[in-house]
Amino acid sequence: xxxxxxxxxxxxxxxxxxxxxxxxxxxxxALLAGLLGPLVVGRGMAFAVHGVSELSFAGAAAALxxxxxxxxxxxxxxxxxxxAVVFATMSAKRRENDxxxxxxxxxxxxxxxxxxxxxxxxxxxxxxxxVGQIVGVDSEQVxxxxxxxxxxxxxxxxxxRPLLFASLDPEMATARGVPTRTLAIAFALMLGTTTGLxxxxxxxxxxxxxxxxxAAAATAVTANPVAxxxxxxxxxxxxxxxxxVLSLSPGLPISPYITTIGFVIYLVCRGVGAxxxxxxxxxxxxxxx
Amino acid sequence: MTGAPTGHxxxxxxxxAPAVALRGAAVERGTRRLWSDLDLDVPAGEFIAILGPNxxxxxxxxxxxxGLLPLAAGEAQVGGRRPQQGSNRVGYVPQQKALDPxxxxxxxxFVGLGLDGHRFGPVLGRRRRERRARIDDALHQxxxxxxxxxxxxRLSGGEQQRLRVAQALxxxxxxxxxxxxxxxxxxxxxxxxxDLLDRRRRxxxxxxxxxxxxxxxxxxxxxxxxxxxxxxxxxxxxxEVMTSETLxxxxxxxxxxxxxxxxxLVVGHEDSVVHHTGAADDVLMPAPTHAS
Numbered sequence: 001x002x003x004x005x006x007x008x009x010x011x012x013x014x015x016x017x018x019x020x021x022x023x024x025x026x027x028x029x030a031l032l033a034g035l036l037g038p039l040v041v042g043r044g045m046a047f048a049v050h051g052v053s054e055l056s057f058a059g060a061a062a063a064l065x066x067x068x069x070x071x072x073x074x075x076x077x078x079x080x081x082x083x084a085v086v087f088a089t090m091s092a093k094r095r096e097n098d099x100x101x102x103x104x105x106x107x108x109x110x111x112x113x114x115x116x117x118x119x120x121x122x123x124x125x126x127x128x129x130x131v132g133q134i135v136g137v138d139s140e141q142v143x144x145x146x147x148x149x150x151x152x153x154x155x156x157x158x159x160x161r162p163l164l165f166a167s168l169d170p171e172m173a174t175a176r177g178v179p180t181r182t183l184a185i186a187f188a189l190m191l192g193t194t195t196g197l198x199x200x201x202x203x204x205x206x207x208x209x210x211x212x213x214x215a216a217a218a219t220a221v222t223a224n225p226v227a228x229x230x231x232x233x234x235x236x237x238x239x240x241x242x243x244x245v246l247s248l249s250p251g252l253p254i255s256p257y258i259t260t261i262g263f264v265i266y267l268v269c270r271g272v273g274a275x276x277x278x279x280x281x282x283x284x285x286x287x288x289x
Numbered sequence: 290m291t292g293a294p295t296g297h298x299x300x301x302x303x304x305x306a307p308a309v310a311l312r313g314a315a316v317e318r319g320t321r322r323l324w325s326d327l328d329l330d331v332p333a334g335e336f337i338a339i340l341g342p343n344x345x346x347x348x349x350x351x352x353x354x355x356g357l358l359p360l361a362a363g364e365a366q367v368g369g370r371r372p373q374q375g376s377n378r379v380g381y382v383p384q385q386k387a388l389d390p391x392x393x394x395x396x397x398x399f400v401g402l403g404l405d406g407h408r409f410g411p412v413l414g415r416r417r418r419e420r421r422a423r424i425d426d427a428l429h430q431x432x433x434x435x436x437x438x439x440x441x442x443r444l445s446g447g448e449q450q451r452l453r454v455a456q457a458l459x460x461x462x463x464x465x466x467x468x469x470x471x472x473x474x475x476x477x478x479x480x481x482x483x484d485l486l487d488r489r490r491r492x493x494x495x496x497x498x499x500x501x502x503x504x505x506x507x508x509x510x511x512x513x514x515x516x517x518x519x520x521x522x523x524x525x526x527x528x529e530v531m532t533s534e535t536l537x538x539x540x541x542x543x544x545x546x547x548x549x550x551x552x553x554l555v556v557g558h559e560d561s562v563v564h565h566t567g568a569a570d571d572v573l574m575p576a577p578t579h580a581s
Contacts (some may be wrong), residue, residue, distance in 0.1 A: 038393055042392065138433060157410075158410055158411075162406060165407065168389075168402075171404075172383060172403075177356060177375035178375070218393075219393045223393050223441070225398055226392045
């Protein structure tokens, strides 16, 4: 293992079309996840994202069993979108929500495992739904991903302020006439679609890492919502593209690379945030009454 | 005066229209009628305290004026027009409720949401600069310039509530609707918030409807009281409404109102639930200090 990072081999692999396709897919997915991440964190939906990705996995596994490999993507999308919308229409009490999500998540995961064990095809197809199979991505998938990326980015530009308002300050937003329920469903559609596409590429387990970790890191260093979104996208891109490139020559799965890079970024950001807080101290409270 | 181009209703087409006009108004929650036959005219610059026990329909009245709830009967107008959701002619100050410490908003973002958080689409070009100027002005009006770039989640409850007032003022409203804005604030911050509201209505003629459990913190600035109990109500100056006779009639139970210096103490007896005490004790109300 003295060639953990063999540069010449990495360079060679980078020229291969399947690697370039994987990089393109990863880049679009990281953009999507980076854009949605701060809203996921702001809405306190990390656990909901986990639930959505597990149910998306169950949908994909069901599709694989019933209709074959060609329909895995459709199954993943349906599973992700339906569950995201169901979660979005649940009551606004977050405590209660987490319980419901936990219940649904466990059931979905169980179903997924059942479908997978009933499936008699190639085992690599099964495993890839959990940990992803980014080198198996074809250019058609990248095209779909790019279209979804453009649609979600455009929707975010149009909905950004009301969505931010409804996510971070829901009571005030309601008082100001923001259609919080409609926006919750719109956000669920974006989230479900991104998750459904994401699990085919990086797997159900990594979707969480992409939708939550970069945004959590970003919001630790800035309270500016636009800056947080930009940073979240940058962190997601660094983790995904960096993870893919580093995983090439050792021939190991990309998941540990992406999660580790993301985690290191998160730790550094938390450190920077804590340092800054200590330096400025608690802002002076004295009110000139 | 803000540097913003938009004027007040008084500068607009109908200068005579009161900030709020209710005619034979009634509201229902489900099938329960909370109150009816309410007539109320609130001229520009008036400060009205709305009192009453829980469930008497105080907040519901604000919801009607915010355009969130239709009347069951009668008519409601805000500045001569029907209440409209998301109107910048109406500012809203809610109860203080701590924000998540990591909420990704700075003071100016928070105030900006009050201006156009309900609008779709991006803000571009010249509108961006105008927006910034209005936000800076609102921050300045509440003396919160220093927190413009501070993360709101890290500010104290009192500081956050001051930003709430800025959030309500940034649209340059003709009417401010306040729903228990002093709750869980310490005395010093209660005073700050009341001063800010009072100054706003004196300088800009903004009418204030102020829902509260506790009249004393606003007593020096209140023009009239709307007291709601179980569908019965009384409107008048504090001296007219806050009397043993009137409150006993409203509660249909003996209630004593005592004036001590510049404070009003309301004492309910036995089982009569007088709002001020909150708990079932029949002692008295004031002690407006709530730990934040």
